[in-house]
Amino acid sequence: MISRRRWMSGSAALAAASALQASSKNLVISSANGLRACARAMEILKSGGDTLDAVVAGVSINEEDPEDDSVGYGGLPNEDGVVELDASVMHGPTRRAGSVASVRGIKHVSKLAKLVMEQTDHIMLVGEGAVRFARAYGFKEENLLTEKSRLAWLVWKRSLRDAAGHNNWTDGLDAPPSKPSAELKRMFPEAPEEWLAYAWDRACNPPTGTINCLALNAKGEISGVTTTSGLAWKLAGRVGDSPIIGAGLYVDQDVGAAGSTGRGEENIRVAGAHTIVENMRHGMTPKEACLDALKRISRNYGDDLDRLRKFDINFYALRKDGLYAGASLWNGGIRQGRLMPRQFAVHDGDKSRLEPCVFLYERKA
DSSP: OOOHHHHHHHHHHHHHHHHSOOOSSOEEEEEGGGHHHHHHHHHHHHTTOOHHHHHHHHHHHHHHOTTOTTSSTTOOOOTTSOOOEEEEEEETTTTEEEEEEEEOSBSOHHHHHHHHHHHOSOSEEEHHHHHHHHHHTTOOBOOOOOHHHHHHHHHHHHHOOOTTSOOSSSOSTTSOOSSSOHHHHHHSTTSOHHHHHHHHHHHHSOOOOOEEEEEEOTTSOEEEEEEEOOSTTOOTTOOOSTTSBTTTEEEETTTEEEEEEEOHHHHHTTTHHHHHHHHHHTTOOHHHHHHHHHHHHHHHTTTOHHHHTTOOEEEEEEETTSOEEEEEEESEEEETTEEEEOEEEEESSSOOEEEEOEEEEOOOO
């Protein structure tokens, strides 16, 4: 039996959510790799298109781009050298969702997740079942591993060592050096210098990547999408937070939407996107809601900064009144001794721009 106090508390939360005034303008936010995605989504919103159609069209740009090695075509592969993709979508107006995970050979998994939502009464399809479903609806199957990403995978494979300094592929004499050099060039003589530098960086610093995109139109309708190739060099079949409804993405038409990029395992443990939306339902601003979710992640490690420095995670939140925020566990990542500040993309009608993320902890180069 529900107590009067619990019933009143729930009623108060619903009242607070309904009291939010819907934004009267179009707005799109995304992870930092989504400047073009935001621009494409805004075009669709301005033409009167649906919010989910807008964000899926936006992230499709990244899924097609071989230079975005954390999403779609050109994504860095699993430990076997195979690209596996995950995605999820949520449509605020109809309160529906769809997702796919561990998909091989299908480039546009955001569109596939949307098809699961529209054409089935399921939420998630995975692996070969998801591929068969895509095949039935005419999706093109193709090799998603580019030569550039394959080179990064090869360099990573050759960098693996046992306690004696040997790896699975060589006797150790030809293993990659401690930094890109003439030795690395000798191993891969046909590779451009910039590819070798890129491959070594990715082998040493495997990205988590991903793109999340959230859209709100002038009618107050809101939708979201998250799509990724997941953690580089992951175990085959590993699934992070991106296709998990409530972790990598959550949308509630009464309140707003949230999504994530970064280390998915940490997000799954706090159901980050759902936590953020519920925080906003209870009156928090998007900034406060995201920082609270980050504090929950930190608490899982006893707020031990030495352990927390080993990963990062980013949240994005968009409330139905048009207030938004991007937040990160750390103020930036270190690349070649330089601090790269965490940012996220925003488009509010003029053009896409990057804005700084708020952060929980600060580190220096």
